[in-house]
Amino acid sequence: MDIEDVVRQAEEAGVELIEFLFVDHAGTIRGKLTHVDHLRSRMTGGIGLTPAMMAMNMLDQLQPIPEMGPVGEVRLIPDPDSFRVLPYSPGVGSMMCDLISLSHEPWEACPRSFLKSVVRQAEQMGIGVMSTYEDEFTLAKLDENGQYVPIDEALCFSSIAMDVGNPVILDIMRALKAQGIQPEQYYPELGHGQHELSISPTDLLTAADNQVRYRETVRAVAKQHGMIASFAPKPFANEAGNGAHIHFSLWDKEGKQNLFWDPADRYKLSKTGYQFAAGILRHLPGLVALTCASVNSYRRLNPRSWSSAYTAFGPDNREAAVRIASTFWGNEEKSMNMELKSSDSSANPYLALGAVVAAGLEGIRNDWHPGGTLEVDPASLTEQERAAMGVVRLPSTLAEAVDNLEADHFFDQLLGDLRIRSYKAVKRSEHAAFAEADTEFELKHHFYKF
Incomplete structure (x- = not known):
């Protein structure tokens, strides 16, 4: 237009x-x-x-x-x-x-311009990227004491939770469609009041724009129903956390051939796909400072939490950071994609998507391989077994993640001086501010702001 x-x-x-x-x-x-x-x-x-x-x-x-x-x-x-x-x-x-x-x-500090530069990187390699966020969010109300209370205490995938959430979820879907965003699947998740609504993949820039629209839409529609919608990674200390998993696939410049697809491979993943995953995994200890970008993120990013606390890679392994997703029957080639699980909605989507894709592209350029695929929970292995596979524990705090971002010089060149200096300063200040406060303060501020 x-x-x-x-x-x-x-x-x-x-x-x-x-x-x-x-x-x-x-x-x-x-x-x-x-x-x-x-x-x-x-x-x-x-x-x-x-x-x-x-x-x-x-x-x-x-x-x-x-x-x-x-x-x-x-x-x-x-x-x-x-x-x-x-x-x-x-x-x-x-x-x-x-x-x-x-x-x-x-x-130099514009996030959206940064993502555009990564899109150009991919285009110069003859690659188009399709992506989408898969968001989880919590629906709650304020009680008489000013505390956030989930709208239900139903079980995961429970029809009871579907009934409770039905009016607001339908209105969210209608509002998304009115903005050109296609809803796909919906279901109540494990946490009380927690819901997941996936949307269709698009080109990379639109995917980041859609993440902004999605967050705005869910919060606004929930408010119309007398609810508060929170995308906080860990809205309640004793409930499941909210992820924003990133799904991605690579295509030829005409957008006709899925570059991740190889019917001869055991997992149907091409050499390009393995290379792309390897780039992400190699940089992931620093990359999570951009994809899991808040103090609250690291309450979620724990072993045995289905949130991918290790740099593992495997088919349909929901404890692996990078998952090879099963294809849809009858639409195998077009639906072939991978998922980054160590991601949530506290991230700036332009920085997060741009850095994820740039890391993957480096894996392609350097012909890296992710090592062995893991078909067990990495937490079930010994430390020696994980080390032999090159699987490492992801940072356990935002400060540790920023330290890894700083130590990985790939990000210096990728992000540029002003952007990385200002980003690190903001994140270190958040770590320091919340380190001086109690858990209630942290949960309250993340719940409302995300």
Whole structure:
């Protein structure tokens, strides 16, 4: 679409306000709004934003990054193709934005521009990437004491939980479809009030945009039903955690051949697929600082929690970090994909998806192999057995993950100086802030903010 297409659609839909959205280093969805009367000029000239917003942590504590202080400005420049009329907010539309410097170039800390650069990397290799997030979220209400309480205490996949969640889930699905996002499967999950609703894969940039739309939609529709929806990785200390597993497949430049498919392989996975998995696994101890991006993430990322606490790889192994997913009968080649389980919704999806794919592409370029496939729970093996297979424990805290990110120089070049400096500063500040507080403080702030 172009600017005139967006203006026409907005006026025809009765839109008065348009959100210009971005995601910061804390994983928070932020933005500014413009009235439709100014839409043409704002789409061309953008909306001004202080660079300091990318130095804010999830508690709105500004970190001392010299380039992200009170001096300077970047512009929120929206992508016309991302325009959507919001079905849950009458009179409002939204667009996803790039952060552009005053020299009219992508700003060095812009997450969406970073993902675009990874898409170009893949295209230069003749590769197109299809991806989607598979999100879990918790539906709760506030009790008379101001405590979050799950909407049900039903069992995993229970029809009782389906009945309790039915009205809000149906409205969420309708709102997603109205924004061009296709729901696929839904079911209640293990935790009380926990639900999972998967959506169809798309190109990489749209997949990240859709993760933003998904989080916004679920929270807004839940609010209309008198509920709070939380994507916090561990919303309750004694309940199952919420993941946001990343599914991905690689395709030829025409989008016709699935480059992961090899019918002759035992697991139907091609050499390219093994190489891609190897790149992710090699960098995963640092990569989780981007995919499991909050203090709360590491309450979930534990052995025997079905959340992938080890750099393991295997077919339908839900304790492995990278899973070779079973194909759908009658649609084997097109449905061949892999899943990264060590991922949740506290991540900035543009940084997380970009880094995952870049790591995989490095595995292809270097002809790496992931080693043996694991068909048992890695926690059931001895430390010596895991070491012999090259399987290591993932970080157990956000601080440890950031240390690994810093130690792996692959990320220095990939992310660039300003982005990685500011990201590490934000994450280290979050670790320090929550280390001084109790568990109740941590759960409360993550529950509401994600």
